[in-house]
Amino acid sequence: MKTGLVIIFVFGLMQALWAAQVDVVNKELLVLPGQNATFLCRVGVALQYCRIELPGGRTFNLNKQLPSNSEVSYYGNGLDAGQCGVNIHQVTEKDNGAVKCTLGIPSETAESVGTMSLIVAKAPKQPELDLSRGTDSLRVYKINDVLEASCIVRDGRPVANISWYLDDEPIDNMALRMPTVIDLAKENLQSTVQNFSRVLQPIDNGRFLRCVAFHPAYPGGHSETKRQLDVKFPPLPIEDPIDKFGYQIGKVGLINITIEANPKPRIEWTVGGQLIKEGSTDNTGRIEAEAIRDLERGRYEANLRLAAVTKQDTEVEYILTAYNDQGSQTYRIKISTSPEPEGFKKFFRQKIYGVELGVGAIVGVVVLVLFIILLVSILIFAKMTGRWCFTGGATVIDYTTGENGQPPHSDGVSGDGVDNPHHQVSSEYINGSDLPIKKDEKVDTAV
Incomplete structure (x- = not known):
């Protein structure tokens, strides 16, 4: 007896493995009530029959030769082309769920099956926005109070997406916590909740904290709930004077x-x-x-x-x-x-x-900028002329040469280095002398 059951199980498993692999087009489809939906299953050989099962146990035998009814019709290029598809004319709530295609192939004893998911959109409820209590009052806050806010969007299909705004300014995702999705088994509905926190400042007073839910079944695609923030603070300083x-x-x-x-x-x-x-x-x-x-x-x-x-x-x-x-x-x-x-x-x-910033502060900024520019200019001048702290690093080029092309000694100092880092060759000075040459004086030059 046990051996027979094992044989039957193995035979069924082999049939399942031998069944042709079904290529499903549109494995998941989201539609609004009243729209049409199409699914297609296909294999590489001709089909003997095409059976479609809709949610709720409704089964239809479809092909191109059969006339369409008010609910469904065949979709595809025909059974000879290996295609088994369905066109649901007007989707309703009862169509939400798994759509199954069963394909009969003449050369195979096992049926080939493909599964598709039809999501019939259902608008969730209006977003609910809950704010934490302020320091002294339920809806009144002070600067540096930590505002904790929670937004929940209930009973949607599929789950809604939540975005946060202060007036029209999107809130940085760094201030948001990951949304939590709650599944409701009944009618395949989902709820989502997201929390937000912010340290309040004077700039937040009077602004609207907005929780905006986006969903395809909402009129216009979105719905929102908002609360105006009341943040108390003393008169703020301005410029002085x-x-x-x-x-x-x-x-x-x-x-x-x-x-x-x-x-x-x-x-x-x-x-x-x-x-x-x-x-x-x-x-x-x-x-x-x-x-x-x-x-x-x-x-x-x-x-x-x-x-x-x-x-x-x-x-x-x-x-x-x-x-x-x-x-x-x-x-x-x-x-x-x-x-x-x-x-x-x-x-x-x-x-x-x-x-x-007042005029006094502005003048201070300008003076600081001018001081920095002056300091940089002085440093550049000192570097180029070899003065002050740049004395040891100055480079002097002497264009005069002595016999055999070698530079003559200057000021009684010998060596190959620079004799006087302050010495600059000029048409008015010669051989290190600091006295200017008069126009009527003759100057001996090397031959």
Whole structure:
């Protein structure tokens, strides 16, 4: 009995090995519901029959001579060409899964089988974005808080891809963790989750953290969820002092400063030792501190209006103090009737976290650059002339020769080396003498 089972098993195995190898075109295909899908199995010999099995146990015997039905039709160049294919006219959810082709070859007792995978896309749910708690509040953060964010996209087929953005700026993959894919056995659906972390800075305030999911079944191909970040920080420093140009004597002057802070700061001005609160004027009524204006996303504009600029106004320092519950900052402003040196100032100005280089810093940079250029020029001059630290390395070429083509001795010093490293051959000097030759003097030269 056991021997018979072994024989049957070996015979079946041999049949499987003898079966023709099936070449499958489109081993995996992703389509949307309502689209058509085609699969093709082929071998190198003519076929006796072609049987297609769709998910759910639906089986069809197909060839070119049979008329197509509402669900499927034959696809290929015919059984004589060794091709067994199927065209599914309108794919539905029930077609998702494995499609099997079974080929009957007249010269073989074993059937040849090929398998294909049909993925019917199903849109996942809207992305879900979860943010960690801030230092003091659920949705409010401080600078240097570590933001932990998690985005999950549930129940898609196939799995969705996730991308992260701050406003429209893609987030570097170095800040992201590898996504985790969760398989759901029911309906072959998949969920994906990805985590992200970032140390928050003032520049992040007001920006939108966006989790964007990409999937072929989404309308437009993608869907997103976003959260606006609320990062608290004190007023940021600017240049010190702040230089303002282009004021005209006798005309209205406006001193405006843009402050970055969150929450909205309160301000006060000090002019000539007098304190001017926001929304009030000085004791002369000539200088007005306007109410601070919100420019959105943690940017505010503070304006000080001068009724008519005088010469004295250009000689005093204007002090602006801004403060909120995170801290305070003082800004010192000077105004001038001179035009702003735009090209010079803009070339050297840099802005880092709201801080700009002032005129003093710019002048310092220019002086440093000029000093380096001067130092390099002096070193090059010393090298070429053999002066100072380059004395021992100077090279002197003496074009005068003595008898037998040998150079004469100079200054009573013998030897083949250079007698005087400072000695340079010139039309005005001869034989090492430091006295210039007068025009009426005769000079003995070697014959």
